[in-house]
Amino acid sequence: GAGVSQSPSNKVTEKGKDVELRCDPISGHTALYWYRQSLGQGLEFLIYFQGNSAPDKSGLPSDRFSAERTGGSVSTLTIQRTQQEDSAVYLCASSLDAQGAGREQFFGPGTRLTVL
Amino acid sequence: SQQGEEDPQALSIQEGENATMNCSYKTSINNLQWYRQNSGRGLVHLILIRSNEREKHSGRLRVTLDTSKKSSSLLITASRAADTASYFCATDVRDSSYKLIFGSGTRLLVRP
Numbered sequence: 001g002a003g004v005s006q007s008p009s010n011k012v013t014e015k016g017k018d019v020e021l022r023c024d025p026i027s028g029h030t031a032l033y034w035y036r037q038s039l040g041q042g043l044e045f046l047i048y049f050q051g052n053s054a055p056d057k058s059g060l061p062s063d064r065f066s067a068e069r070t071g072g073s074v075s076t077l078t079i080q081r082t083q084q085e086d087s088a089v090y091l092c093a094s095s096l097d098a099q100g101a102g103r104e105q106f107f108g109p110g111t112r113l114t115v116l
Numbered sequence: 117s118q119q120g121e122e123d124p125q126a127l128s129i130q131e132g133e134n135a136t137m138n139c140s141y142k143t144s145i146n147n148l149q150w151y152r153q154n155s156g157r158g159l160v161h162l163i164l165i166r167s168n169e170r171e172k173h174s175g176r177l178r179v180t181l182d183t184s185k186k187s188s189s190l191l192i193t194a195s196r197a198a199d200t201a202s203y204f205c206a207t208d209v210r211d212s213s214y215k216l217i218f219g220s221g222t223r224l225l226v227r228p
Contacts, residue, residue: 107151107159
């Protein structure tokens with residue numbers, strides 16, 4: 001595709017419900033990243049995929065957060081039993097390859113999650 | 117924890133003036149990148165400067181890097197109203213080059 005796409009663009013949910021956020025990276029990009037941005041803040045790294053593997057999950061805030069990637073393409077970030085502090089914009093990025101320095105990351109438009 | 121800290125947090129200037137934003141970071145890096153974000157959504161990559169470079173230009177953008185001080189600056193010359201956005205620096209840490217660590221950003225307002 002022309003760029004990284006994410007869906008939904010906005011999600012409003014009730015506390016305690018599960019949500020799934022989807023990311024479609026740029027075709028051919030092997031590396032995929034999830035970040036979270038709280039209101040007025042910088043981006044916080046969550047998880048990184050190289051192919052379908054996630055070598056670094058260190059940024060996931062709790063065990064309520066999980067992510068998977070299938071076919072080396074689409075990724076889903078799942079948040080179980082959502083809490084109000086999960087409210088944020090969740091941004092996905094992809095790059096051609098994470099190996100080697102300076103691989104530019106291309107960002108999607110994000111999913112704005114609001115937990116009531 | 118955040119790698120980068122930016123200042124000022126907010127900057128308001130008149131169209132045509134120059135805007136300078138600064139970023140400091142904590143650990144050794146491979147590269148430093150600057151991104152722009154409009155309306156709190158997707159980020160647009162502006163420029164990348166490698167750790168062995170001291171200055172880089174791209175159009176109206178000029179980036180400097182001082183690895184001894186662990187700091188970088190972004191200069192936007194002849195600003196336009198369309199430059200109004202938040203600007204973030206991001207570093208990829210030397211021992212984990214895939215991970216970008218973002219600063220807290222500078223919110224730039226260019227008044228027409």
